Amino acid sequence: MSHNSFGKLFKVTTWGESHGTAIGCVIDGCPPLISLTEKDIQKYLDLRKPGTSKFVTQRKEDDKVEILSGVFKGKTTGTPISLIIYNKDQRSKDYGDIKSKFRPGHADLTYFLKYGIRDYRGGGRSSARETASRVAAGAVARKVIRHIVKKDIKIRGAVTQVGALSINPRNFNWTSVGSNSFFCPDKKIVSVWEEYLGLIRKKGLSVGATIRVNASGLPAGIGEPIYGKLDTELAAAMMSINAVKGVEIGLGMEAASITGDENSDEIRAKGKKIIFSSNNAGGILGGISTSQDIDVSLSVKPTSSIIKPQKTINEKLKNTTISTKGRHDPCVGLRAVPIAEAMMALVLADQLMRNRAQCG
Secondary structure, three states, rough: OOOOOOOOOOEEEEOOOOOOEEEEEEEEEEOOOOOOOEEEEEEEEHHOOOOOOOOOOOOOOOOEEEEEEOOOOEEOOOOOOOEEEOOOOHHHHHHHHOEOOOOOOOOHHHHHHHOOOOOOOOOOHHHHHHHHHHHHHHHHHHHHHHHHHHHOEEEEEEEEEEEOEEEEEHHHHHHHHOOOOOOOOOHHHHHHHHHHHHHHHHOOOOOOOOEEEEEEEOOOOOEEEOOHHHHHHHHHHHOOOOOOEEEOOOOHHHHOOHHHHHHOEEEEEEOOEEEEEEOOOOEEOOOOOOOOOEEEEEEEOOOOOOOEEEEEEOOOOOEEEOOOOOOOOOOOHHHHHHHHHHHHHHHHHHHHHHHHHHHH
C-alpha cells in the first residue's frame, strides 16, 4: 500500500492496523532543539481515545505513546521521530461472522477489489484506529508551529451538529467545548444530544456529525499558490480523515447563494493594522492566509458498522445479509474533533516550514 505519508518538509508516515500489535508514525523534518516529551503528546491522545463515554466505542485502549527516536534529553535532535502506541483491547472474534462479507458504506469492498486481500478485523488499515497516530503527530506539529511563529497558534475544534440536531449559533462558546463529552460549544443542547444518541444506540443505528475546526493567530502570507494553496491542503487533509464526506472553508457552500457585496470581506486600515469587516473567506484568499482565523467545517457520515441487518454480498459475490456486532460508535464524529485539530496542525506546520524556506 502506497501513500501513507503526509506533508512535504514536515512529513508524517503512519503505519499499523486496528487489530495489529501496535500502530505508530515516523515524523521526518522536525527542526532540532524543540522541547518534546511523551506528556506533550499524551494530553491530545487522551481526548481522542475510545471508551471515554457511553456514546463512543467501548474498546478500552490506554493509547499510551512511546517516543522511540528523534529526542535526546527532552529535545528534538532533527532526526526522524518514531512514535509507537500498542494495541491492547482487540476483540478480533467480534468480526468472525463477517470475515467473508462486506459492510455496506465501509471500505471492506474497495480494499478487497483493489488488493485482493483485506484485514477484516476491525477494518485493518481502513479503521479509524489509524488516526491515533495522526493525533500524536499533530501534537509534535503544534510544537513546531510554536517554534517557528514564536507564539501560540490556537487550534481548536467543536461539534456543531449531531444527526439532524444543530447547535444554536448564538450560543456558541469555545469555553463550553471542554465541559462535556460531545466537544459541544452550546451547553443548552448537550442534554438533547444525550437523549437523542441514547435512542440511536438502543436501535443499533448510527448518525453523522458536523465539526468546526479553527486556528487563530496565524500570520498573513502562509500558503503556496497555485497548487499548494493553504485551503487546498486543508481540504485534502480533512477529507483524508475516516468517514469525512464534505469540507467547507469559511462560508463554504453558502457563498453560492449570496451576492458579491455580501460575500466580500471589506478591507480597511487602522494605522498599520489591516481590518476585515467579516471572515466569509475563512482566513484564506488566493490560497494564502490573511491573518484572520482559519475556519474549516467538515461533515462526518454515520458509522458504517451497525447492528441493524443490511443487504450485502460476500467475497464470492453471493447475495447475503450482514449485522455487525462489536463496540462501535453511534456517532464516530464525536471522536473526530482531536483528529481534525491534528490535521490542521500538520498542514500549518508544513506550510510554515515551506514559507520559511522560500521567504525567510
